[in-house]
Amino acid sequence: MTIEIGQVAPDFTLEANTGEKVSLTDFRGKHVVLYFYPKDMTPGCTTQACDFRDKHERFAELDAVIIGVSPDPIKRHQKFIEKHDLPFLLLADEEQEAAKLYDVWKLKKNFGKEYMGIERSTFIIDKEGKLVKEWRKVKVKDHVEEALQFIKENQ
Template identity: 65%
Template sequence: MLLENQKAPLFSLVNEKGVLIHLEDFKGKNVVLYFYPKDMTPGCTTEACDFRDAHENFSDLNAVILGVSMDDSSRHTKFIEKHGLPFSLLVDADHQVAEKYGVWTLKKNFGKEYMGIERTTFLINEQGIIEKEWRKVRVKNHIEDVLNYLKTK
């Protein structure tokens, strides 16, 4: 399911502080919306810390970063505090937003099949249109790819 050049599905999710965040709150900004499987896991930690380290560069390009997983607010808070993340993590406990964005998929790991969030990043432009999507993300160099795309748009 490709969403590029379509209006981004609207959502309202609570963040790590229990505050309801609406996608519409960010109209006029670029939104880097990244879905990831689970807080405190190696790949997700690397990805979050890479976004953290490049946060100022994204801000300079009028971009806000939002992470989304099924973890609850308290786990997000621990993850943010442990790694000094300067952006919000949103709670999609019932995976409804992940489904809207087509990232709730069948996964296979060590011979087991289960449903889960596929690591995916969307760039939503200032008008609320999905300008670019990166699916089945490999963490290494991913943040640089997103940043370079933003620099050239």
């Protein structure tokens, strides 16, 4: 499935680290920073999560919520949150339901091996539920600040 800027962002329902089922539509009326990342506790994913943590209040001031999604199970998300004091939801996409909707479940190559995994990507969804910005193949350095600036400039 391909999604396009200006279209309503595909809805999904996944289990959150809180134990609740969470749907994207639950956040209508707020900006949503939906970020997909490969794996809890890995260096790049930890840096990215901590960058979002450190700017969490600035996103909140702009009426934006941050939601992280990976294929990790809830228990691993909870450990990740506790270890790094993450103040936002992490959703377990163990069946890659949301990842496939957003076309971030990709064939990856690492050290000569091929496998399926998450392509680090971020999507900004406006208060009406429309996709307004996407970053694919995200490089972690300075990315969170770039997402914050986009929301500031597109209130």
